[in-house]
Amino acid sequence: FGEQIIFKETLPSTQPEAHQLAQQGAPAGTIVICEEQTSGRGRMQREWKSQKGKGIWMSVILRPNVPPYEAPQFTLVAAVAIAKAIEEVADIRPEIKWPNDLLIDGLKITGILTELQADPDRVNALIMGIGINVNHETDDFPEDIRDIATSLKLQTGKEIDRAKLIARILLHLENYSNMYVESGFQPIKKEWENYSCTIGQQIKVSTINEVFYGKAVAITNDGVLKVQLPDGETRSVYSADIEISK
Numbered sequence: 001f002g003e004q005i006i007f008k009e010t011l012p013s014t015q016p017e018a019h020q021l022a023q024q025g026a027p028a029g030t031i032v033i034c035e036e037q038t039s040g041r042g043r044m045q046r047e048w049k050s051q052k053g054k055g056i057w058m059s060v061i062l063r064p065n066v067p068p069y070e071a072p073q074f075t076l077v078a079a080v081a082i083a084k085a086i087e088e089v090a091d092i093r094p095e096i097k098w099p100n101d102l103l104i105d106g107l108k109i110t111g112i113l114t115e116l117q118a119d120p121d122r123v124n125a126l127i128m129g130i131g132i133n134v135n136h137e138t139d140d141f142p143e144d145i146r147d148i149a150t151s152l153k154l155q156t157g158k159e160i161d162r163a164k165l166i167a168r169i170l171l172h173l174e175n176y177s178n179m180y181v182e183s184g185f186q187p188i189k190k191e192w193e194n195y196s197c198t199i200g201q202q203i204k205v206s207t208i209n210e211v212f213y214g215k216a217v218a219i220t221n222d223g224v225l226k227v228q229l230p231d232g233e234t235r236s237v238y239s240a241d242i243e244i245s246k
């Protein structure tokens with residue numbers, strides 16, 4: 001991974017660039033990265049603030065040979081890869097909030113946006129958008145997210161070498177996604193669980209169709225979140241936004 005790197009000073013978002021390259025046949029491991037995004041995007045059509053020079057704003061093209069319904073698993077795989085890279089480079093241990101957030105001290109440090117180019121039965125490309133708040137000071141965050149976001153610098157008191165972090169992320173992402181394609185989520189599950197701050201918590205689950213409350217009891221070998229409702233019924237959650245109750 002990282003043999004082909006497209007670097008731009010400013011982009012609206014790295015995602016559409018990476019989509020276009022993937023459509024043109026760019027190989028797995030191609031990355032699009034920039035110093036600043038002017039309209040970075042998050043999950044659920046949310047905006048993603050991407051201040052110049054402060055973070056890592058990149059999209060990685062993956063081409064796993066899997067059916068489209070397995071695509072969400074790659075968000076979990078990427079979360080483990082990034083958590084491990086952060087731990088090695090910044091010497092601080094992030095937590096994973098299912099499915100796509102990395103938190104430190106309950107505050108968001110990383111978001112992952114997995115998008116898909118696929119036929120009905122096969123993935124052509126996964127566009128893995130990764131946003132990491134690295135060297136932000138408090139004032140760099142807009143006021144409305146200061147109480148939910150943080151940076152590695154704010155958490156460690158140190159300026160973090162972004163190039164080093166990117167290199168470790170790409171290495172782990174390549175290894176873990178190969179592992180997933182060969183053996184599924186199961187061999188990665190233990191590490192995911194060790195980083196998880198979700199299992200065992202009371203959570204609010206918001207899907208496209210409904211909102212419900214329950215306890216996150218487990219992640220399955222397929223990466224599906226099991227939530228137990230107050231009446232004892234257990235639901236499988238494949239895609240949703242969750243909030244952990246304090």
Ligand code: BTN
Nearest residue numbers: 013040041042043058111129131
């Ligand atoms: C989320 O938490 O909602 C996901 C955020 C993903 C942000 C990254 S930054 C690089 C890539 N380009 C974008 O526009 N978004 C992703």
